[in-house]
Amino acid sequence: MAKKLRFALVASCALTVCAPGGGAAQTAANTSATTQARSRAEAIVAKMTRDEKIALVHGLFPPMAEGKTDNELIPSAGHIDGIPRLGVPLVRETDASLGVANQVEQRKGDVATALPSGLATAASFDPDIARAGGAMIGSEARAKRFNVMLGGGVNLTRDPWNGRNFEYLGEDPLLAGTMAGAHIAGIQSNRIVSTVKHFALNSQETGRMVLDARIGEDALRESDLLAFQIAIEKGRPGSVMCAYNKINGDWACENAHLLTDVLRDDWDYRGWVMSDWGAVHSTVKAANAGLDQESGQELDKRIYFGPPLEQAVESGAVSEARLDQMVVRYLTGLIETGAYDTPAPKTAQKIDYAAHAKVAERAAEAGIVLLKNIGDLLPLDGVRKIAVIGGHADKGVLSGGGSSQVRSVGGAPIEIPLASGAASSFARITYHASSPLRALRQAMPNAQITWVDQQDVEGAKKAAREADVAIVFAVQWATEAQDVESLSLPYHQDALISAVAEAQPKTAVVLETGGPVLMPWIEKVPAVVEAWYPGQRGGQAIAGILTGRVNPSGHLPITFPKSPSQAPRPEPVGLDRLNSLEAQAAANPADASDYQLQSFPVDYVEGSDVGYRWYEKTEATPLFPFGHGLSYTRFTYGDAKAMGGKSLTVSFDVTNSGGRAGADVAQVYVKRAGSDMPMRLAGFRRVMLKPGETKRVTVTAEPRVLAEYDHNMPGWRIAGGDYRVAIAHDAADRDLMVEATLDPMTMKP
Structure with missing residues (x-):
């Protein structure tokens, strides 16, 4: 790589906390700790044989690795033997971001606490919620004898139908990076490793193993890579996981630009890069590009980092120094997080599931979004007769499928195997045993609450007419490995909601979904809750x-479109090809292996204008904008002032002008005056206020959001001049605007 010019680093600021890691002193301390960890790792590697080094750079997939190790194989995601003579610990890896996963009950009877989906946590706009959830699931991982947790998904939501949207943290790089960093830090507070994933542009599941994500360098830096950069700065994960897909022609796990130019040279990342399971395609190219470890080797076409790597080192195709570097980075990640010196326990430890359940409940409460509430239908104050309809609300609540699936405490009252599809081998439609119907009856013992199954439309209409209020629960299941083919609710639920709303004007809809859904009935329904x-x-x-025991405070981390045509792509790219191949394979089962999806391009025409920025750029009005969220009280903003110069600081009053205590999420959006660029979220603050209370809030804008990336420098460039600032309730709110003048400035990549 050509030598790059360097520019003075401007401290990165989000909210009122400036500089990656919390300030210059903290950054220096972090750098010192990393340097010490690396020096120690180098000393350990110097004592290793080549065989020992090779053994550490490829890991087993326990379900397929029987007999390949003398150590116990816990059915889980990954296993790497240690080196006892040097004190290198055995590593056991578990999925994922929402809890200690046990997808299809490989470990019989083993349960764990299940957090809400990533989108729910992101909807809280509260890094403390994200950190508490990470700390809780990380403690359970350690108690279950794992020391690497494959959690920390930060891929931006570019398409509303992505099957893994529910795992991730929304469409904005500042929000996603901030929340991911807090979650990772929480996990690693247990002296285990957290990963950040999937690096990068794993933005759809259709063809995820073969697609080629195409985007310009500047746009990529300003969007997805900025989310990763912020997450790494704030969370300091021990490992980065590269993705399945290609980026601009190269597989993510052998993409030298991403793994070396960006991650190592520009961001100075010192931990190790692990592959996703089944994401390795070569030995020499991958190793020299910057991949340090092949994960779940049995899922690759061959074991690339075993004997083939040893042969490559012997021939000089991969240098001995590069092999040493791979192992040093692995040990550095383990040492710096504490996983090296605090090995996982040899026997399972006791877990306080009751206390952990409160963490999960608090996260759910903070992330539930009140989308609509005409006539203050909610909360259900004084309501005596309630009809609860649909969504299996009598049994539990839906969860997303795939590697993040947790078999939660209390069991799975509903679990439906998949008969076909890419996710059928490791995903089931699963509900957690937390019945909203039962919880409502406990909370409202004096109310008459009836229940009707979603399949009984006539019974639902009758129950709704006879009640004071009807509540329809609607579900949309999503999973890793396949995208949602339609944004419409499945199982004829739109028709059910319309029928109930016609029978009972006072109808509320509670959505349990993996992302946005269409709402053709929205004008008929006075209240909608996104759970x-x-x-x-x-x-x-x-x-x-x-x-009303809890005042809703969640805000959308993702835009809800009115129609699929509003999104940059109206359906999953490549879905037509996949469906055609699946039809051919079904018609010719003997030759099914011949029908394989070939690599195809996905052009991200929106560039860095992801989500709400795309809607502003195209002048499209969504159903609900990013950042939207109602409360049972009312918040107003006033006395706004903006100060410019070398940084942008915005101060304003937030007042609770209603009658209930509640939390507000004040959002600051910025753009350069005269620019045709959409406004960008530059800061946010969650504020708790009593009725009538006013607090002065100060938000310092993240400078990279104010800047544009220039690959010719290379680095970030803030153009001097006037900037327009919106203090807003959501991404479409422009009622309170101020301006400030900023000095021109450059920052390193």
């Missing part, structure tokens, strides 16, 4: 919101 996949205490959290 996401609310985790193992979701029923109690939903009941708390509906009854």
